Amino acid sequence: MTARVPRVLAIAGTDPTGGAGQHADLKSIAAMGGYGMSAVTAVVVQNTVGVRSIHVPPVEFLSAQLDAVAEDVEIDAVKIGMLGSVPVIEAVARWLGTHRPPVVVLDPVMVATSGGRLLEREAEDALRSMLGLADLITPNLQELAVLAGEDPASSWAEALAQGHRVARAHGTLVLVKGGHLTGDRTPDALVGPDDPEPLVAFDGARVPTENSHGTGCSLSSALATLQVRHEDWPRSLQIARDWLRGALEAAGELSVGHGSGPVHHFHHVQDALEAWGTAPERFSDELWEASAAVRREIEELEFVRLLGDGRLEPERFLAYLDQDLQYLDGYSRALAQLAARAPDEEQRLFFAAGAVSCTETEAQLHRARLRHAEDGAARDGLGEVTRRYTAFLLAATAAEPYPVGLAAVLPCYWVYADVGRHLGELAAAGGTGAHPYADWLATYADEGFQEATRTARRLLDAAAREAPAGVRERMREVFLEACALERDFFAAPVAERRLAGTDRIE
Numbered sequence: 001m002t003a004r005v006p007r008v009l010a011i012a013g014t015d016p017t018g019g020a021g022q023h024a025d026l027k028s029i030a031a032m033g034g035y036g037m038s039a040v041t042a043v044v045v046q047n048t049v050g051v052r053s054i055h056v057p058p059v060e061f062l063s064a065q066l067d068a069v070a071e072d073v074e075i076d077a078v079k080i081g082m083l084g085s086v087p088v089i090e091a092v093a094r095w096l097g098t099h100r101p102p103v104v105v106l107d108p109v110m111v112a113t114s115g116g117r118l119l120e121r122e123a124e125d126a127l128r129s130m131l132g133l134a135d136l137i138t139p140n141l142q143e144l145a146v147l148a149g150e151d152p153a154s155s156w157a158e159a160l161a162q163g164h165r166v167a168r169a170h171g172t173l174v175l176v177k178g179g180h181l182t183g184d185r186t187p188d189a190l191v192g193p194d195d196p197e198p199l200v201a202f203d204g205a206r207v208p209t210e211n212s213h214g215t216g217c218s219l220s221s222a223l224a225t226l227q228v229r230h231e232d233w234p235r236s237l238q239i240a241r242d243w244l245r246g247a248l249e250a251a252g253e254l255s256v257g258h259g260s261g262p263v264h265h266f267h268h269v270q271d272a273l274e275a276w277g278t279a280p281e282r283f284s285d286e287l288w289e290a291s292a293a294v295r296r297e298i299e300e301l302e303f304v305r306l307l308g309d310g311r312l313e314p315e316r317f318l319a320y321l322d323q324d325l326q327y328l329d330g331y332s333r334a335l336a337q338l339a340a341r342a343p344d345e346e347q348r349l350f351f352a353a354g355a356v357s358c359t360e361t362e363a364q365l366h367r368a369r370l371r372h373a374e375d376g377a378a379r380d381g382l383g384e385v386t387r388r389y390t391a392f393l394l395a396a397t398a399a400e401p402y403p404v405g406l407a408a409v410l411p412c413y414w415v416y417a418d419v420g421r422h423l424g425e426l427a428a429a430g431g432t433g434a435h436p437y438a439d440w441l442a443t444y445a446d447e448g449f450q451e452a453t454r455t456a457r458r459l460l461d462a463a464a465r466e467a468p469a470g471v472r473e474r475m476r477e478v479f480l481e482a483c484a485l486e487r488d489f490f491a492a493p494v495a496e497r498r499l500a501g502t503d504r505i506e
């Protein structure tokens with residue numbers, strides 16, 4: 001029977017800084033919803049900078065650990081990491097011969113990311129001879145070359161061919177990993193013994209981070225856990241990759257060590273921690289609290305209430321769309337300015353992509369407007385609030401310190417996403433009848449937009465941690481000013497009608 005919570009045993013070495021080996025395994029197993037257990041092969045003195053020394057307990061002691069677990073617990077999967085020496089390899093192979101669990105993943109650990117050797121050179125043959133005991137092996141490019149007895153592949157196509165040769169020689173699945181390729185992509189592919197074509201291949205942009213300590217350990221133990229539940233390697237790999245990507249992206253939040261730091265295994269648990277009120281205080285939490293009154297004012301606006309319950313007159317909706325379109329033009333330029341000033345590649349890519357996506361949304365809005373407009377009603381000019389808001393954004397992103405620019409653009413992601421949630425609730429409360437602006441409301445809930453909001457918030461928090469007090473204070477002012485402009489923007493379709501003929505619009 002498949003266990004509801006997969007019981008996964010990690011057979012590996014230790015890392016007292018908690019980023020690789022056993023420690024990464026246990027965290028990854030738990031992060032994927034499994035129950036982790038561990039038998040220690042070697043006690044390693046290492047940190048994020050390097051490996052200092054290795055103590056291998058008597059091999060009988062390892063066998064005794066393995067037996068103790070197997071006699072007491074039904075094991076759904078085993079993940080094997082650092083083995084280190086011939087006697088250890090032989091002991092694990094012997095144990096697997098008599099206690100083979102349904103899923104066995106072997107990560108043929110040889111050299112740490114930080115450079116220290118974790119497998120004696122004379123143990124390479126012994127390791128090769130036990131590959132057939134695994135369902136899946138997960139070598140990096142250097143390890144794959146050693147297992148194949150060849151030079152390291154110099155291209156992805158060569159790596160796949162090498163992976164297939166190893167799979168065929170040992171009758172096992174091989175995960176060919178692109179983490180060590182030199183380009184800006186990190187592909188992964190599963191190659192089987194029968195067909196040189198991969199069973200499945202994934203590609204993705206490399207996460208620009210130095211913190212990749214323990215990625216191989218984490219990926220292989222996540223895969224072992226997921227495979228118990230899904231019994232489908234491609235699906236398991238897809239989930240594990242998505243999770244690991246998030247863990248690499250959030251690695252900077254950990255501030256662990258001076259070398260190649262660990263990944264954030266539990267990045268996805270942040271929301272639950274927040275719900276319990278135990279998440280570390282973030283600068284953005286402070287800003288969110290400070291903006292509560294303005295957000296309440298937005299929810300109470302006549303325009304928002306009418307839009308939510310579907311009673312908004314079409315011409316008011318059109319007036320709003322017109323201004324939104326013109327606003328996006330300015331917002332897109334503000335994001336492009338942030339991209340140009342971004343201190344690193346991740347932020348440059350994020351804001352450049354945001355600028356592109358705004359321009360694409362602008363085109364969609366044009367189409368929505370045409371759908372709602374009768375006989376192509378005339379476009380309105382640039383509204384007063386739209387002008388003020390875009391001028392403010394362009395000035396903050398061009399002339400203020402970069403973190404202040406981040407604070408200026410965040411409300412358009414975050415407050416907007418929050419208003420979208422509120423509008424969705426209003427629409428749902430209105431019953432099941434067709435909502436005249438349903439297609440429009442759906443754009444608020446878009447997962448890509450929610451994800452971008454989380455990223456923008458994370459970048460602001462990271463910038464705030466490094467910023468001097470004066471800059472943080474300015475970030476707060478600018479954030480609140482942008483929130484007030486969001487409010488004025490939602491108020492404008494009604495306010496501008498009421499005040500038509502006057503020159504003051506507030």
Ligand SMILES: Nc1ncnc2c1ncn2[C@@H]1O[C@H](COP(=O)(O)OP(=O)(O)O)[C@@H](O)[C@H]1O
Pocket residue numbers: 113139140141177178179180186187188205206207208209212214215216217219241244245248
């Ligand atoms: N900077 C990165 N961005 C995205 N994925 C990465 C990055 N570094 C490693 N990975 C992924 O982490 C996993 C482990 O990769 P790799 O570095 O090749 O192995 P190892 O940690 O065993 O040396 C792979 O799925 C790889 O694609």
Ligand SMILES: Cc1ncc(COP(=O)(O)O)c(N)n1
Pocket residue numbers: 012013014015020021022044046081082109111112113114118212213214215216217
């Ligand atoms: C005990 C142990 N096992 C494995 C690794 C490899 O991990 P990485 O190559 O990501 O540093 C490690 N550093 N320590």
